[in-house]
Amino acid sequence: MGSLQHRALTGELMQETAVLHRLASQRADQHDAHLTALSAIAVASDDPEQRLFLEVAATITRFYPRISAIALMPLASDGASVGAALTPALAAQVRAAAQASDGEIALLADPGQTGHYIMVKRSPNSEAARYGLTIFIDAARLLDDAGALWNRSGIHVALSLPDGTRLYQHGTAAQAGLTRTLGSASQPLLLETARSITMADLFPPLRSGLTVLVATLLAGAALAFLRQRQRAGQALEQARLSALDSRLAHAARVNALGELASGLTHELTQPLTAILAQAQAGRRLLARDEWGRLAPVLDDTVTQARRASAILERFRNWSRPQAAPVQTFDLRDAWNNVAALLAPQAGAQGVTLTFDLPADPVTVRADPVEMEQVGFNLLRNALEALRDRNAGQIHVTLRGQAGIAALTVCDNGPGIARDLRARLFTPFTTTRADGTGLGLALSQRLVERAGGEIVLEDSAQGASFRITLPLERAP
Incomplete structure (x- = not known):
């Protein structure tokens, strides 16, 4: 009985830790979306008082109590921050973190509030940054409403910064437990959980006596009772986990808005x-x-x-499914428009831009503006990759055969790093310090909505993207 109880208690800790890790990681990811939206508002505004920024910041702190304060610190002077007031020492620390940033978000322990940490993002996210955008987060509230287990005696849960600074702790770890890093690229906080299991936990006196008595007198009835009790407990646990999944789904929608x-x-x-x-x-x-x-x-x-x-x-119309593409058109026209837009930039960079388009129409059924947007994103990315390269070349090839329109965009730039290829079309994946990483993610969505596919091909030099779309008979 003791061995079974030990396995049950350990299994409960592992299951609850997985739910807690998911919840805290999802909440941490929301902070990235908030920082991105606030940075866009601050940079776009020409209002010296940043009133729109303050309104959005007030809304975020009202709906997300774990975000205790938001501040916008100018980097070019020693002026006061917009939003939360910072001490001179903390203001200097925020400026230094933003100016030293290489594009990553800096994490700092809040010297003024125990259990809080600070996220610092340069805005805009480039060498021409004008602000240090800062949000203050209550670490304990990342773990709110995670279940009754984490408030029991004998349970240890802690949250720390990557450098080991302890932000939150409940209980004392008397035995070896679990340590996991939150699944947030910007906030890899360390989550620690453990459970102290005593003899009273393994052999509760009342339960042991009843078990022996029932096993002696009514073994069959006891077995049925225990099975029924287990099923009821599993149903209750499933209902609680379903409620947590609903909250996580809501958090995912908030991230999508960001x-x-x-x-x-x-x-x-x-x-x-x-x-x-x-x-x-x-x-x-x-x-x-x-x-x-x-x-x-x-x-x-x-x-x-x-x-x-x-x-x-x-x-x-981003999230509205379309019953059918908009119209049938010649794909050559879309790429001729893209060429007209980007030819001046290519000439200014000294990049040779060539188009190999067939003489016959290549008709597809899609949205012409969306296909132009895809072409614009791919060629602009190629031009950015060739910015510091002599004799840069970009070659676009379009072919229509066997019911498929195949288009390839190749350049002789540095190519795509191996560690980025698996997540190249994931939002916020970028190799540029001032990039948002949304161009390829949006392009993939538009191509797939037209019934096609966009992939990164293996190439001996540079990068090569291939788009395939189903051909449509010309009207």
Whole structure:
């Protein structure tokens, strides 16, 4: 009996630890989404008082009590922070962490609040960062509502920073337990759990006496009773775990909202930058009374504004399943538009951009704007990879045969590192310090929604992406 009870208590600890680890990891991942959304708001705002930033920060702290404070610290001066007030020593520490960042989020112990830790993100996430974005987190609240087990005597649970700084502890570990790192790339906190098992736990007096008595007099009835009790306990446990899964699903939806906000900022940067450049060019032409050259500039501005509007519409329909693609069109037209947009940038970098398109139409059924967005993302990534490379080359090949439209984008850049290939199309995976890692994730979603596939091919040099789409008979 003692051996069975020991196995049951140990198994309960392992099962509850797995649930607690999932819950804490999911909550930690939410912090990344909050930082990304707040950073986008702070960088985009031209309000010196950052009122929109403060409103969003207040909403986050109201709905997520474990986030005790949010602050935005200017890096270019010794000015006061926006949001939570920081001591001079802590402000200097935050500035130093943001300025020393290579793109990763810094974790610090909060010197002013026991059991709290600080996340510091440079904003924007590049060498031209203007702010140190900071959130303060109550570590104990990462483990709230995790189950009654963690409040019992004899149970040990602790949470520590990667450097060993203890943030939270309940009970004392009298026996060897479990140690797991949270599944959050930015917050790899150490979760420790253990259980002290005594003789009273292995052989409860009342239960032992009843077991002996019932086993002697009513062995069959006792066996049936124990089996029924076990089934009832399993049903209750399953109901509790189902409730936890529902909360985790809600947390996943919150993360998706953060990714959506970051993706929107990422994708709108190009058309908005083009609109700004065209507006500045138009103003210079007006100053020189060159009215005849103004019309093409205004036409390009209108085109980019419509492109931004189309991107917003794509994001609005991001989660809506489509019964069928939008229309049948020639895929060559989409890539000719992409070439017209990126040819100036390629020429400025000294990159040779070649297109091998067939003479006959390659018709597919998809959204033309979405396919242009996919092409724009792939060519822009290739140009970024060739930024510091002499004699850079990008070759685009399109073929339509056997019912399949196959398009390949190859460059002679440094290629993709082996450790990144498995998660290349996962959101926030990037090799650039100022990248958001959403371009390829969005491209994969758009291609798959059109019934196609996008993959990274093995290549002797550089990177090679291949897109396949089902061909459609031309109308």
